[in-house]
Amino acid sequence: MGALWRREIGFPYGVQRVDARSDEGINPDTRLIAEENERLKLENDLLGRRVAELERKISLQPQTGLPTHFRLELELDDFIEQASHAGKSGGFTVLIVQLGENYGVVRKTLKASVSEWILYQTGCRIQGFLRDQDRLFHTRESEFVILLPGLKGRDLADFLHRLLPRLAEPHIFSGFNVAVGAFTGAAYWPEHGEERSVLMHHADIAVGASAEGRKAFMLFRPPLLERAVAKVELQNSIIKAIEATALDRIGEQFFLCFQPKLFARALEGRTLVIDRVEAEALIRWRHPEKGVLLPSTFVPLAEETGLILPLGKWLLYQCARRLAAWGKSGRGDIALSVNLSARQFHSEDAAETLAAVLAYTGAPPELLTVELTETALFEDAGSTAETLERFASLGVRISVDDFGTGYSSLSHLHRFPLDEIKIDRLFVENLAGNRQDRIIVRSLVAIAKGLGLSLVSEGVEKPEALELLWDMGCRGFQGYLIAKPLLPRDFIAFRDKIVADGMRFTF
Numbered sequence: 001m002g003a004l005w006r007r008e009i010g011f012p013y014g015v016q017r018v019d020a021r022s023d024e025g026i027n028p029d030t031r032l033i034a035e036e037n038e039r040l041k042l043e044n045d046l047l048g049r050r051v052a053e054l055e056r057k058i059s060l061q062p063q064t065g066l067p068t069h070f071r072l073e074l075e076l077d078d079f080i081e082q083a084s085h086a087g088k089s090g091g092f093t094v095l096i097v098q099l100g101e102n103y104g105v106v107r108k109t110l111k112a113s114v115s116e117w118i119l120y121q122t123g124c125r126i127q128g129f130l131r132d133q134d135r136l137f138h139t140r141e142s143e144f145v146i147l148l149p150g151l152k153g154r155d156l157a158d159f160l161h162r163l164l165p166r167l168a169e170p171h172i173f174s175g176f177n178v179a180v181g182a183f184t185g186a187a188y189w190p191e192h193g194e195e196r197s198v199l200m201h202h203a204d205i206a207v208g209a210s211a212e213g214r215k216a217f218m219l220f221r222p223p224l225l226e227r228a229v230a231k232v233e234l235q236n237s238i239i240k241a242i243e244a245t246a247l248d249r250i251g252e253q254f255f256l257c258f259q260p261k262l263f264a265r266a267l268e269g270r271t272l273v274i275d276r277v278e279a280e281a282l283i284r285w286r287h288p289e290k291g292v293l294l295p296s297t298f299v300p301l302a303e304e305t306g307l308i309l310p311l312g313k314w315l316l317y318q319c320a321r322r323l324a325a326w327g328k329s330g331r332g333d334i335a336l337s338v339n340l341s342a343r344q345f346h347s348e349d350a351a352e353t354l355a356a357v358l359a360y361t362g363a364p365p366e367l368l369t370v371e372l373t374e375t376a377l378f379e380d381a382g383s384t385a386e387t388l389e390r391f392a393s394l395g396v397r398i399s400v401d402d403f404g405t406g407y408s409s410l411s412h413l414h415r416f417p418l419d420e421i422k423i424d425r426l427f428v429e430n431l432a433g434n435r436q437d438r439i440i441v442r443s444l445v446a447i448a449k450g451l452g453l454s455l456v457s458e459g460v461e462k463p464e465a466l467e468l469l470w471d472m473g474c475r476g477f478q479g480y481l482i483a484k485p486l487l488p489r490d491f492i493a494f495r496d497k498i499v500a501d502g503m504r505f506t507f
């Protein structure tokens with residue numbers, strides 16, 4: 001590097017000047033050259049120090065002080081070379097540690113010092129299990145890579161057995177107590193790839209599969225590669241399905257189901273006396289080759305690619321049209337909820353789109369509820385407040401989805417113009433068996449009451465859960481116990497039956 005700098009500076013051109021005062025018998029040219037050389041040497045030293053500083057900066061992560069992916073590339077080549085010379089005896093493992101998605105939530109919702117602390121702590125925790133010959137790198141914000149010479153099979157399993165529980169422990173930081181967890185994936189040298197890029201790619205595939213399957217660890221296997229390729233193909237086909245078709249043709253592949261949301265005023269035995277029947281629109285994709293796909297397989301892809309924006313506009317338009325049509329058929333009491341993804345909500349024209357759709361379809365705004373996840377709301381509290389105000393001024397209702405899973409600040413909740421809170425089904429699933437979940441639900445009920453918001457429990461599957469929720473003060477219910485997501489005509493039949501039964505629903 002030093003040589004490079006020297007070459008770039010070049011040789012001093014302006015030194016031919018003759019100094020008239022020179023009378024010391026030294027050739028003035030020689031003195032000037034010496035001075036200039038001295039100056040250049042100083043400059044060179046300074047540059048050398050800057051280069052070293054820059055090198056240090058790009059090769060060490062500031063949050064953890066660990067070597068970065070630049071260093072990993074260099075050292076991995078060395079590892080491969082040494083292992084090749086060592087013959088068959090050696091070999092090593094590349095283990096990737098990726099922090100759980102909770103880390104992303106923390107980063108978006110809490111102050112930077114908390115996520116930095118988590119990264120630092122994770123580095124320290126991993127380091128605590130390493131031997132002298134192991135190497136740890138901090139390669140991407142939420143990713144660490146470990147090179148483990150000779151650690152495969154049983155030995156690797158033993159290592160993970162100690163490491164994983166440690167990574168799952170909560171991080172405690174001035175009043176915050178957050179568990180982020182981690183997913184890990186590994187590939188062996190040379191079995192899973194002799195070249196650096198192949199080996200890293202396969203370790204990447206393994207950790208991706210571990211995150212997707214919500215498994216703590218995955219070792220690379222060729223079928224994982226096939227699955228990753230299939231995912232890319234799906235991504236390409238969603239791009240084709242949405243981008244290639246005009247907006248009015250999206251409906252050839254995508255359609256909506258409606259899941260009832262019931263609001264009750266009394267519970268008599270196993271019969272709810274119903275105040276209102278509402279619905280939540282849930283998207284489905286009729287894939288030309290794969291059949292009907294659930295949103296978990298393609299909504300994240302649509303978010304990543306930005307295609308959620310045209311798709312979301314289409315959805316909103318479908319929902320508003322449906323509302324207007326229900327009104328015309330004498331069912332003007334059904335309210336409809338639509339899910340807005342974070343990207344859609346934070347897009348510049350979110351409120352304009354909503355206003356245009358309402359104006360175009362003539363749907364009554366008070367019958368449309370927009371569901372936003374707690375995480376989407378708190379991503380950027382400043383712009384959130386502004387967009388929510390504009391939504392509210394259009395007359396639509398606003399619901400906080402998956403409530404209790406993010407890190408909302410109650411002071412913000414209070415400032416936003418909200419109408420409804422939905423308790424995440426995570427807390428409802430196991431309500432009868434889990435005291436902690438009951439405590440959480442009780443406090444969510446109190447928050448909703450205190451803020452004057454309507455409250456809905458998602459994922460109500462068992463009669464006991466509904467009864468418990470009722471006793472705690474919850475009056476809105478959604479879940480398989482009431483009905484699964486239904487095709488539009490089945491939803492209408494479901495609602496008409498409740499009306500015919502005198503606004504009663506027995507479970």
Ligand code: C2E
Pocket residue numbers: 259281282283294295296299312315339340341401402425458459460461478479480481485
């Ligand atoms: P979500 O908004 O929390 O929707 C509720 C999900 O829970 C739905 O899954 C629903 O089928 C499922 N569910 C309802 N009741 C029960 C129950 O009793 N037990 C269990 N185990 N599950 C129940 P679905 O339709 O697969 O949707 C998953 C997620 O995809 C939704 O979660 C939402 O975040 C997203 N999504 C769905 N439709 C749309 C959409 O139109 N736009 C956007 N942006 N996201 C959507």
Ligand code: CA
Pocket residue numbers: 280339371401
């Ligand atoms: Ca929802």
Ligand code: CA
Pocket residue numbers: 401402422424425458
């Ligand atoms: Ca939800």
